[in-house]
Amino acid sequence: MSADVWLPIPPDEIEDLPEGFAYHFWDGAGELPADPADCVFYAVPYMRPGEACVRPLPDMSASLRVVQTLTAGTDHVEPALRRLPSGVVLCNARGVHEASTAELALTLILASLRGIPGFVRAQDRGEWQGGFRPALTDKSVLIVGYGSIGAAIEDRLAPFELARVARVARSGRTTARGPVHPLTDLPSLLPEADVVVLSTPLTESTRGLVDAGFLARMKDGALLVNVARGPVVDTKALLTELESGRLTAALDVTDPEPLPPEHPLWRAPGVLITPHVGGPTSAFLPRAKRLLRDQLRRFVNREPLANVILTTGTARDAASS
Known part of the structure; x- marks a missing residue:
């Protein structure tokens, strides 16, 4: 039985991959590239629906040791x-998306x-x-979700002469x-913030975090920016605030996603929508390749x-279920 590695980037495009594996390219489309039962390291296809990403997992259970996403969220x-x-x-892509997602967050804030x-x-x-x-300039910004992406957003806010930056995470x-x-x-x-930026992962504790009560506590005229996940926000509650004109929003992610053409969020006043483009930029590939190469070296060296x-x-896995 071979020790297979499935990659969503052609292996010949990644320099210095460690020897000792049989590498297979699969981007989540079409037939599987090899027998899933031989896969020990599965790098999940990027920008594919969830059902496509997990399709081979049940047949990988005998040999699988690592699932590596190329997304920050898992x-x-x-x-x-x-x-x-x-x-x-399970490992995520910390270090891959910080620069481009923070860049988009700043773009959405300024554009709005x-x-x-x-x-x-x-x-x-x-x-x-x-x-x-x-x-x-002179605004107060609240960052909800202060991991590596939240910190990268603050890095880019630093030159703008803000009145205040407040940071929130799961624990202080x-x-x-x-x-x-x-x-x-x-x-x-919330009542002190002119701009509220969401960069939190989607978990059971953050799903629906931005509900009617959360939005009601935001000050009149405040801007909500979501570069996290769509279900962090209660779409119906947000629509109510947008249609009243009390709040504005800039959304790179929505719930549902993709947003159907007839959805009222497209036509709501005071909203700017981008189609989940925080990660896929020219910054992605070099960082993704570096991450995969580094993780495989760690794996082969038992580090x-x-x-x-x-x-x-x-216990962590049980808590997430």
């Missing part, structure tokens, strides 16, 4: 791991505040529309930039893997 594969035997390690979508529509009509618009801690508040502090922090999210059959 919610699309975690449910399928519960049917695997103990000891399979400065009214860029309106200027584009006016340009299409040949209309010159001046006037005052809000600036990011202290960083060089200041305190990170626990989620329980959100009710007191601890990076970015471990859970190991099946452990």
Whole structure:
């Protein structure tokens, strides 16, 4: 039996892959490239539906040791791991998407505040529309989800002369930039924020986190930016606030996703929507290749893997189910 590695990037495009494996390319489309029972390291296809990503997993259970996503979030594969035997390690793509996602978050903030979508529509009509618009300068920003992406967003906010940046994560801690508040502090922090940025992973505790109560605590005229996952936000509750004109939003992710053409969110006032493009940029491939090469070297040398999210059959895995 061979020790197979499935990669969503052609192996000949990744330099210096470790020897000792049979490498197979599979991007989630078409027939499987080899017998799943021989796969020891499965790098999940990128930008494919969840059902495509997990399709071979049931037949990999005999040999599989590592599931490596090329996404920061792992919610699309975690449910399928519960049917695997103990000891399979799930790793995410920390270090791959921080730069591009933070770049998009800043783009969405600036475009929304400065009214860029309106200027584009006016340009299409040949209309010159001046006037005052809000600036990011002097605003208070609240980052909900202060992991590596949240920290990268703050890095890019630093030059903009903000009045304040507040940070929230699952549990509180202290960083060089200041305190990170626990989620329980959100009710007191939301009324102070001009911009609320969501960069939290999708878990059972964050699903529907931004509900009617959360939105009601945001100040009048505040901007909600979501570069996390669509189900973190209650879409119906957000629509109510958008249609009232009290809040605005910039969304790279939605619930449902893809957003159907007839969905009212497309036509809601004060919303800017991008089609989940935080990660897929020119920055992706070099970082993804570097991550895969490094993880495979660790795996072949029996070194601890990076970015471990859970190991099946452990208390952490049970807690996520």
